Amino acid sequence: MRRPVAVLGLFASLVLSTQALAAQLPQRWVSAGGALSEWITALGGEARLVGVDTTSQHPASLKSLPSVGYQRQLSAEGILSLRPDVLVGTDEMGPPPVLAQIRTAGVQVELFSSKAELAAVDANLKHLGQLLGAEAQASALSADYHQQLDALQGKVRQAQAGQKAPGVLLLVGHAGAKPLIAGQGTAGDWLLRQAGGRNLAEHQGYKNFSNEALAALDADVVVVSDRALADDQALQALLKENPALAASRAVREKRLVSLDPTLLVGGLGPRLPATLQSLAGTFYPAAQASFAQ
Amino acid sequence: MKQRVQPRTLFVCLSLLCLLAVWLSLALGPVSLPLFDTLRAGLRLLGLPISADGLQQAEMILGQIRLPRTLLGLAVGAVLALSGVAMQGLFRNPLADPGLVGVSAGAAMGAAVAIVGGAWFGGMPDAFAPYLLSFCAFVGGLGVTALVYRLGRRDGQTNVATMLLAGVAMTALGGAAVGLFSYLADDATLRTLTFWNLGSLNGASYQRLWPLLLVAAGVALWLPRRAKALNALLLGESEARHLGVDVERLKRELVFCTALGVGAAVAAAGLIGFIGLVVPHLVRLLAGPDHRVVLPASLLAGGVLMLFADLAARLLLAPAELPIGIVTAFIGAPFFLLLLIRGRS
Numbered sequence: 209m210r211r212p213v214a215v216l217g218l219f220a221s222l223v224l225s226t227q228a229l230a231a232q233l234p235q236r237w238v239s240a241g242g243a244l245s246e247w248i249t250a251l252g253g254e255a256r257l258v259g260v261d262t263t264s265q266h267p268a269s270l271k272s273l274p275s276v277g278y279q280r281q282l283s284a285e286g287i288l289s290l291r292p293d294v295l296v297g298t299d300e301m302g303p304p305p306v307l308a309q310i311r312t313a314g315v316q317v318e319l320f321s322s323k324a325e326l327a328a329v330d331a332n333l334k335h336l337g338q339l340l341g342a343e344a345q346a347s348a349l350s351a352d353y354h355q356q357l358d359a360l361q362g363k364v365r366q367a368q369a370g371q372k373a374p375g376v377l378l379l380v381g382h383a384g385a386k387p388l389i390a391g392q393g394t395a396g397d398w399l400l401r402q403a404g405g406r407n408l409a410e411h412q413g414y415k416n417f418s419n420e421a422l423a424a425l426d427a428d429v430v431v432v433s434d435r436a437l438a439d440d441q442a443l444q445a446l447l448k449e450n451p452a453l454a455a456s457r458a459v460r461e462k463r464l465v466s467l468d469p470t471l472l473v474g475g476l477g478p479r480l481p482a483t484l485q486s487l488a489g490t491f492y493p494a495a496q497a498s499f500a501q
Numbered sequence: 502m503k504q505r506v507q508p509r510t511l512f513v514c515l516s517l518l519c520l521l522a523v524w525l526s527l528a529l530g531p532v533s534l535p536l537f538d539t540l541r542a543g544l545r546l547l548g549l550p551i552s553a554d555g556l557q558q559a560e561m562i563l564g565q566i567r568l569p570r571t572l573l574g575l576a577v578g579a580v581l582a583l584s585g586v587a588m589q590g591l592f593r594n595p596l597a598d599p600g601l602v603g604v605s606a607g608a609a610m611g612a613a614v615a616i617v618g619g620a621w622f623g624g625m626p627d628a629f630a631p632y633l634l635s636f637c638a639f640v641g642g643l644g645v646t647a648l649v650y651r652l653g654r655r656d657g658q659t660n661v662a663t664m665l666l667a668g669v670a671m672t673a674l675g676g677a678a679v680g681l682f683s684y685l686a687d688d689a690t691l692r693t694l695t696f697w698n699l700g701s702l703n704g705a706s707y708q709r710l711w712p713l714l715l716v717a718a719g720v721a722l723w724l725p726r727r728a729k730a731l732n733a734l735l736l737g738e739s740e741a742r743h744l745g746v747d748v749e750r751l752k753r754e755l756v757f758c759t760a761l762g763v764g765a766a767v768a769a770a771g772l773i774g775f776i777g778l779v780v781p782h783l784v785r786l787l788a789g790p791d792h793r794v795v796l797p798a799s800l801l802a803g804g805v806l807m808l809f810a811d812l813a814a815r816l817l818l819a820p821a822e823l824p825i826g827i828v829t830a831f832i833g834a835p836f837f838l839l840l841l842i843r844g845r846s
Contacts, residue, residue: 274820275820275821276820277818277821277822278696278821281696281701281703281824283815285531285532285567286819286820286821286822288531288562289531289532289533289820290820300689302693303704304704305705305709309706313558313561313562393687412687413686
């Protein structure tokens with residue numbers, strides 16, 4: 209008779225203590241960063257999100273949450289109306305006076321790095337894990353991320369034994385018109401290099417190119433990231449708007465691939481390794497089978 | 502002769518509208534506060550001894566977010582509308598807009614330099630960095646306007662037509678400079694620049710407000726004193742001269758007030774179009790061309806229109822926010838067209 213009571217008491221105290229612990233962690237979250245929202249979801253914190261910005265497009269269920277607008281144009285009162293405990297965002301979040309107002313109102317504002325580098329992913333995950341009370345999960349995700357990218361690097365090196373690194377270009381466009389080319393120091397450039405490509409564009413940032421300059425670079429593979437159209441439609445639109453491309457090697461050999469543009473915004477997210485695998489497969493067709501695993 | 506509104510009726514209506522706009526701007530927002538709390542917090546802000554129990558949130562929202570925003574909206578709207586009157590008087594053309602003397606283009610150029618260049622120079626002292634953008638926009642607007650004014654002067658005379666053309670050319674040049682900077686900008690700075698160009702009252706704070714309030718008060722006190730001279734100028738430059746108006750001095754003052762006012766407004770809230778063009782026009786349609794009425798009425802109407810536009814900007818997409826430049830154009834342009842069509846029939 210006494211034992212069940214003791215068990216019950218033990219159970220109750222356990223529940224109470226976890227609740228007390230959880231009470232100190234922020235419960236209502238607003239996330240202003242696409243990759244951050246994805247990581248929060250991956251860490252099991254989606255239920256705590258009460259608002260996201262317009263760059264948070266994945267997973268699709270986030271779109272049903274109230275939108276606080278674009279991460280650089282947040283509104284203090286708009287965010288406060290969601291009664292959040294914490295606002296998380298990358299260093300791109302702003303404008304600064306609004307962040308100051310939000311802090312004054314007693315909301316925790318946590319900044320994360322949007323740099324396209326592994327160290328930033330590790331630091332962001334650790335920080336998010338602490339805020340969510342899911343540190344073990346965060347370090348597991350972190351290790352898994354490293355492992356996936358390391359494995360990819362190994363496969364790329366193997367593939368490079370049979371084929372030299374292809375020259376690639378990343379075109380970011382809107383319905384095919386006037387694409388911008390991802391140069392050095394962009395998230396796109398990091399992506400191409402990770403997948404074993406040699407970025408032919410040597411400028412900094414995203415720049416317009418003339419048709420002729422595009423043709424002159426004569427890339428082996430062209431990666432297209434279109435904000436308005438998806439997949440095949442994007443490729444068709446690009447060829448229609450830029451006829452000079454049709455004569456290029458990439459198009460002649462049908463080595464034109466499309467890339468989800470939301471991957472290029474606000475730092476590295478959890479969907480990257482899978483994308484990199486398929487990208488590497490296109491870069492090294494002979495070794496495609498090894499990347500498919 | 503068309504029926505005109507009596508100046509007294511107009512002023513009473515505009516003052517009431519202004520009070521209504523201020524009240525709505527303080528009482529409405531994405532955070533819904535009970536009316537009673539808003540009242541009590543408002544009275545506390547006025548310095549009345551009311552207990553702060555349960556008022557922290559209301560007081561913070563009212564005092565730190567809505568009040569500075571309301572004041573900024575009033576000042577920006579008033580200054581832009583007054584500058585519009587000054588420019589339409591100077592060019593004796595109802596289509597003139599404060600941008601004509603190059604002040605907007607200059608400010609945009611200054612802002613582009615600050616946004617793009619600031620990222621290059623990096624090491625700015627922390628105390629100055631938040632004000633760099635406002636400062637550069639203000640200096641850019643003032644500098645380009647001074648240049649346009651200088652180009653319009655010959656033999657101690659200011660030729661308004663030359664000034665107009667110089668303004669058009671400088672605006673084109675400014676546009677090219679902004680284009681060049683946006684080409685050089687990286688992704689992040691480019692977006693900041695785009696949003697700055699649409700204007701916003703978002704994130705208003707008292708530190709940024711004071712310079713604008715001072716300038717606005719100066720312009721609002723000075724321009725109405727020159728109403729008679731502006732009326733004389735309506736008849737033509739030589740006629741005004743014969744009526745004893747120092748026309749050169751008047752032109753200088755008008756250009757200076759516009760540059761100062763628009764420069765400060767743009768520095769505080771970014772580029773906000775249409776107020777300077779529509780408001781004076783609207784007032785003139787209602788009350789006739791007498792500057793003794795048009796100037797103070799435009800001041801009130803500019804503030805009112807700005808506050809209503811801002812209400813729409815912050816409420817329509819809440820919790821997100823629209824750039825206010827979009828709203829002023831969406832409200833202003835159709836209203837303007839309506840008045841034009843009605844005026845013609």
